[in-house]
Amino acid sequence: MGETTILIVDDESAVTDVYAAHLEAEYDVRTAYGGSEALEKLDGGVDAVLLDRRMPGMSGDDVLAHIREEDYDVRVAMVTAVDPDFDILDMGFDDYVVKPVSRDELYETVDRLLTYSDYDDTFQEYFSLVSKRAALETSKSQSALETNQEYQDLDDRIEALEADLDDAVMTLEDEEFGGLFRMPEPDFDSIDSASQP
Amino acid sequence: MAWQLPPVAFLHAGICVAMAKIGTTAYRNGDVTGSRPLALLAFTLATWTGGNAFVLAATDFAVKTALHDFIYLPIAVLPVVLLWFAESYTGHDTPLTRYGIAPLLVVPAATQVVIWTNPFHGLFYTARALDRSGSLVTLASEWGPWFWFHSAYSYLLVFVASYYLLRMLIVSDDLYSGQSTALLIGVCTPWLSNALYLGGLFPFPTDPTPIAFSITVVAFVVAIYRHRLLQLVPVARELARDELMDSLGEGVFVLDEQDRIVDCNQRALDLVAVERGSVVGDTLASIAPDIATKLDGLETTEGGEPVATEVALRQDGRLRHYDVRVTRLRRGRGVLTGRLVSLRDVTERRQREQRLDVLNRTLRHDLRNEANVVLGYAELGQRQHPEAEWIEAIREHVAGMVDLSEKVRQIEQALDEEQVDPVAVDAVAVVEEVVDAVEHDHPDLDITTSLPATASVRAIELIDAAVRNAVENAVVHNDNPDPLKDVSVRVARDGDTVSISVHDNGPGIHTDEQAVLLRGRETQLDHVSGLGLWMINWIVTRSGGEIEIGENDPRGTVVTIRLPAGHDPASGQTESRPTPHGDSVASDVAANDDRPLRSNATPDGGSS
Numbered sequence: 048m049g050e051t052t053i054l055i056v057d058d059e060s061a062v063t064d065v066y067a068a069h070l071e072a073e074y075d076v077r078t079a080y081g082g083s084e085a086l087e088k089l090d091g092g093v094d095a096v097l098l099d100r101r102m103p104g105m106s107g108d109d110v111l112a113h114i115r116e117e118d119y120d121v122r123v124a125m126v127t128a129v130d131p132d133f134d135i136l137d138m139g140f141d142d143y144v145v146k147p148v149s150r151d152e153l154y155e156t157v158d159r160l161l162t163y164s165d166y167d168d169t170f171q172e173y174f175s176l177v178s179k180r181a182a183l184e185t186s187k188s189q190s191a192l193e194t195n196q197e198y199q200d201l202d203d204r205i206e207a208l209e210a211d212l213d214d215a216v217m218t219l220e221d222e223e224f225g226g227l228f229r230m231p232e233p234d235f236d237s238i239d240s241a242s243q244p
Numbered sequence: 245m246a247w248q249l250p251p252v253a254f255l256h257a258g259i260c261v262a263m264a265k266i267g268t269t270a271y272r273n274g275d276v277t278g279s280r281p282l283a284l285l286a287f288t289l290a291t292w293t294g295g296n297a298f299v300l301a302a303t304d305f306a307v308k309t310a311l312h313d314f315i316y317l318p319i320a321v322l323p324v325v326l327l328w329f330a331e332s333y334t335g336h337d338t339p340l341t342r343y344g345i346a347p348l349l350v351v352p353a354a355t356q357v358v359i360w361t362n363p364f365h366g367l368f369y370t371a372r373a374l375d376r377s378g379s380l381v382t383l384a385s386e387w388g389p390w391f392w393f394h395s396a397y398s399y400l401l402v403f404v405a406s407y408y409l410l411r412m413l414i415v416s417d418d419l420y421s422g423q424s425t426a427l428l429i430g431v432c433t434p435w436l437s438n439a440l441y442l443g444g445l446f447p448f449p450t451d452p453t454p455i456a457f458s459i460t461v462v463a464f465v466v467a468i469y470r471h472r473l474l475q476l477v478p479v480a481r482e483l484a485r486d487e488l489m490d491s492l493g494e495g496v497f498v499l500d501e502q503d504r505i506v507d508c509n510q511r512a513l514d515l516v517a518v519e520r521g522s523v524v525g526d527t528l529a530s531i532a533p534d535i536a537t538k539l540d541g542l543e544t545t546e547g548g549e550p551v552a553t554e555v556a557l558r559q560d561g562r563l564r565h566y567d568v569r570v571t572r573l574r575r576g577r578g579v580l581t582g583r584l585v586s587l588r589d590v591t592e593r594r595q596r597e598q599r600l601d602v603l604n605r606t607l608r609h610d611l612r613n614e615a616n617v618v619l620g621y622a623e624l625g626q627r628q629h630p631e632a633e634w635i636e637a638i639r640e641h642v643a644g645m646v647d648l649s650e651k652v653r654q655i656e657q658a659l660d661e662e663q664v665d666p667v668a669v670d671a672v673a674v675v676e677e678v679v680d681a682v683e684h685d686h687p688d689l690d691i692t693t694s695l696p697a698t699a700s701v702r703a704i705e706l707i708d709a710a711v712r713n714a715v716e717n718a719v720v721h722n723d724n725p726d727p728l729k730d731v732s733v734r735v736a737r738d739g740d741t742v743s744i745s746v747h748d749n750g751p752g753i754h755t756d757e758q759a760v761l762l763r764g765r766e767t768q769l770d771h772v773s774g775l776g777l778w779m780i781n782w783i784v785t786r787s788g789g790e791i792e793i794g795e796n797d798p799r800g801t802v803v804t805i806r807l808p809a810g811h812d813p814a815s816g817q818t819e820s821r822p823t824p825h826g827d828s829v830a831s832d833v834a835a836n837d838d839r840p841l842r843s844n845a846t847p848d849g850g851s852s
Contacts, residue, residue, distance in 0.1 A: 059613050065620030101609065128612035130605075130653065147616035147646060150623040188657055188705050190667065 051075060052092050053157060056085040056110065057099040057126070062146075066097060066126075069150050070157065082110045089114070093121050095160040097153075098140075100127040108138060115139040122160035122171075131182035136197050141175050143182040173208045176201055246303040250380050253300040256454060260294035263287070263457075281329035288325050292318035293454045303381040305374050312383060313359050320352035320394060323401035326431075330405035338404055351397045358390045368394075406431045430463030495566075495587040498573070503528050503536065506582060515557060515566075515587060528585075532557075535568065539585065542570060555587070564591040604656060608649045615642045648775070654709050655779055659786060666702040666787050668810040671735050671742050673698075678712045679733060686719060688726035694734040700810025701742045703787035707807070710783035711744060713776040714803050718748035722800075730800075741789075741806045749800040758793050780805070 052075040057063040060080050067076045077093065079085035082105025089096070096114070100107040111123055124142035125135075131143055141163050144156050163174050180201055183192060192198050267286030273279045295315035302308040328345055331338060340348065355368075362368045367390040375384045409431055437456035489496055495512035497505055505523050513523065516532040529536035538555045551570045556563050566587040573582045622638040629635070672695045679691045701707075715733060722729045730749040735742065757777055780803075784791055789807035796802050 059617070061617040062613055062620070065617055065624065068624055069620065128609040128616075130608075146612040147619045147642065149619060186653075186657075190665070190705060 051094050051161065052077060054079065054085065054088055054093045054096045056080075056082070056096065056102075056107065058102040059099070062099070066148075066153060069153055073154075074157070082106060085110050086113060089119065089121070091119070093119075094164060095157055096121055096123045097126045097156070098123055100125055100129045111138060111140055120164075122163050124156050124160055126156070130186045131179075132186070133183070133195055133197060135179055135182060136201060138179075139175070140178070141171065142178045145182075145185070169208065169211060173205065173212060176205050176208065180205060247301050248303050248381060250300060252455075253297045256293045256297035256300065259454065259457070260290045260297060263290035263293060281325060281332050285322070285325045285329050288318045288322050289454075289457050289460070291315070292322065293457065296454050299383070300380075303374075308374070308381075308383050309372055313362075316359050317352075317356060320355045320398070321349070323398040323405070324348045324352060327401045327405040330408045338408065340401070340404060348401070351394070355390065355394045362388075402431075402435070406435065426463045430460040433457075433459040433463070493588070497528065497535075497585040499528055499583045499585060501582060503539075503583075505531065512587065515559070517559075535585070535587070538568060539570060539583075554590075564589060565594045566590060604652060608653060611645060611649050615646050618642050651709075651775055651779060654706055655775075655782060657706070659782055666704055666808075668700050669703050669705070669707055671699040671701045671703075671707075671744055671807065672696060674708045674711055675733050675735055675744060678708060678715055681712065682715050682719060686726055689719060689729055689731070690727075691715070691719075692730075692732040694732065696735060696737065699735050699737055699742045701787075701789075701807040702810055703789065703807050704783060706783050707787060710780045710805065711746075713780050714744075714746045714805065717753075717776055718746050718750060718801070718803070721753075722748055722750035724749060737809060740809050742809045743804050743806045745802055745804040747796050747800065747802050749796065752795070752799075752801050753793060753803070762791060762793060 051073075053070055054077045055063050055066045055070070056079045057066070058081055063078045063080060067078050070076050077088045079088050082102055085096070085098070086105075098107045098110060107125060107127065111125070114121060114123060122141045123139075124144055125138070125140045126144045126146065126148055128146040130145070135143065141160055142156060144152065148156070159174075163171055166174075180198075183198060187195075187198075263286045267283045267290060270279045270283035270286060292315055295311060295318065299308060299311045299315060302311055324345065327338065327340065327348070331341060358365075358368050367388045369385050369391070370388050371386040373384050375382045409427055434453055434456040437452045441452050489507075489509035490511075492509060492511060495515045496509045497512050498507040500506050504525060504527050508523060516535075518531060523531055527536070528539070534557060535555055538553050542551050542553055553568045553570075555566050555568050557566060558564075567590045569586045569588070571584040571586075573584055619639065619642045622635050622642070626632065626635040675693065675695060679693055683689055683691055715731065718731045719729060722731070724730075730747075732747045734745045734747070736745075762781075781791065784805050784807070787807055789805060792804040792806065794802040794804070
């Protein structure tokens with residue numbers, strides 16, 4: 048797996064380094080201690096980015112916006128100590144993980160990102176929206192969620208995508224199912240429990 | 245000189261005495277607005293009725309006419325005094341007194357001259373004679389042109405005075421309407437009797453006006469003693485309001501329906517930095533556009549409930565924050581409407597909140613980062629020394645630190661967010677979930693429960709965190725080994741409340757900690773476990789519930805959380821939804837295996 052490249056971005060060098068120490072065993076790891084440095088080290092060879100949000104100078108949110116503007120084909124997980132607020136709804140990340148992140152979680156997150164790369168845009172949008180919903184559900188009260196229109200829109204969009212994807216899954220060939228069920232999305236668990244790792 | 249003593253003369257004499265008494269009382273209360281003209285009014289009436297008593301008693305032509313001429317002094321002056329009283333009492337100036345009261349006395353003075361010089365020109369009386377046809381000797385007069393002029397003038401003044409008193413009766417609110425009614429009866433009775441007299445409908449041979457004023461006396465007495473006329477006239481209240489308005493810490497604007505400023509206090513003028521004279525009559529938008537814009541966006545409530553918003557105003561170059569409250573004014577049966585806008589400076593509070601917010605978030609953020617580094621290195625170490633147990637200890641303590649910061653976040657969320665109104669929650673579902681979670685953390689522990697099928701309560705969403713803290717407290721601070729810990733949770737409905745009681749066989753809760761739970765008061769520097777107790781206190785209090793601590797038999801504590809019961813026990817289970825508080829987003833996603841796709845999945849999909 049040497050050719051898979053992960054970029055770790057965090058202004059806390061100790062955090063960056065310890066993530067790197069864990070992931071080096073499996074992946075080609077690049078590290079950046081700031082937003083601008085992250086963009087310097089980002090090129091077509093990077094498969095996934097673990098991106099801190101709050102950084103002096105160029106923030107993680109800025110880096111993410113830049114990545115999406117430049118249309119890099121790279122999956123991004125926000126790995127942050129910032130409690131998710133409704134502002135994440137406008138962000139283009141694939142996953143949202145709140146620190147502290149254990150070794151297992153770190154690997155799970157990277158695996159998930161790499162799996163997402165194998166899917167088309169509809170699936171990627173679905174995963175991104177589901178991660179936003181999950182993030183908000185951990186930090187917001189039920190009533191705060193219920194009264195937020197953007198969250199309701201998100202919920203509706205996820206439901207619509209699920210209906211679409213459901214149809215798509217039904218028409219897939221058997222060998223494609225194998226690939227599908229490597230991903231850790233729980234929604235498909237019940238379709239085929241035998242394919243669980 | 246000959247005299248007669250008819251009862252009507254005694255009546256007039258009696259009224260005279262009563263009026264003199266009223267006048268004296270009013271005069272002694274001279275420091276109250278309106279009492280001077282009232283005293284003068286009473287003395288004028290006393291003179292009139294007293295004089296009239298002698299007029300009625302006299303039977304000699306010369307004496308009777310001389311006395312009759314004399315009582316035109318009070319008769320002519322009375323309308324002017326009445327107008328003065330009406331103006332003072334209602335607090336409104338009429339156009340008639342633009343140059344003061346004195347010019348109004350010109351006509352009454354002229355009337356006196358005309359009366360005393362009448363024999364030379366006959367402008368007042370054209371003829372006068374004694375009428376001895378009835379049981380009483382009365383004076384019959386033929387009136388001249390000045391009499392009619394005098395009468396018209398008097399009617400005009402009395403009419404204006406009556407109008408102002410009547411207007412106040414309509415626009416005043418409840419406190420004054422009784423008082424105004426008494427005054428109105430006092431004013432209207434002479435009018436009515438006069439109309440009856442002129443229309444020939446009055447049975448007495450003599451002018452009933454002074455008798456009608458006896459009713460005025462009674463009405464004024466009622467106003468004075470029943471409705472405290474002299475202690476509490478509207479003008480006094482207005483003065484008090486002005487004084488109060490100016491001494492308020494809040495800025496207050498009173499707006500009419502077109503949002504023009506009707507009134508405001510000194511503090512409000514300071515806020516918008518203008519002089520008072522230039523403000524009244526201007527629209528709020530021209531004086532304080534920032535505030536006006538805020539008000540435009542506000543929905544007004546019909547019930548008179550104040551509506552609140554916030555505005556930031558720059559004062560002396562510094563931005564200050566204000567709480568704005570808008571109350572709809574509705575005065576005197578819908579005649580007057582407008583809005584009362586008050587602005588309270590909340591800058592200090594806002595800054596304190598901001599500081600607390602930043603401290604909280606930064607602390608939590610940095611703590612998580614640090615915890616992440618410690619955890620990361622511990623795990624790296626574990627890979628090199630898989631047998632090292634101390635690494636597991638590091639892990640546990642890091643988790644404890646993160647839990648603590650999570651607790652702080654939950655408290656913040658439970659109490660400081662805008663939407664923390666109690667909702668219907670099933671206490672049984674909450675307890676079951678909490679017991680499962682705690683048993684999961686302590687595999688050797690068996691928590692017994694005694695639960696009904698459902699028990700709907702009204703509580704804020706984080707009530708599960710309060711229950712969890714209560715159960716964890718019973719477990720963690722129990723000095724028995726896990727298998728011997730006897731912890732039980734019971735839910736019971738008791739009338740309008742539902743109680744959740746946690747029983748343990750531990751050492752009991754220390755008095756300092758009981759103080760936190762019961763009264764929300766800290767007696768000493770608190771240790772970490774106290775945060776959980778605070779959490780229980782805050783969440784339960786916010787839910788409208790209460791906490792009770794008792795002793796368990798033979799050993800231990802019973803902590804009882806009492807919450808208001810939900811309205812419909814049956815609906816409790818559908819509305820309840822204990823919120824998830826997962827450790828991380830990733831684990832939460834993994835736990836959500838109940839999404840809609842599941843039901844759509846085909847069973848044959850598993851053939852691969």
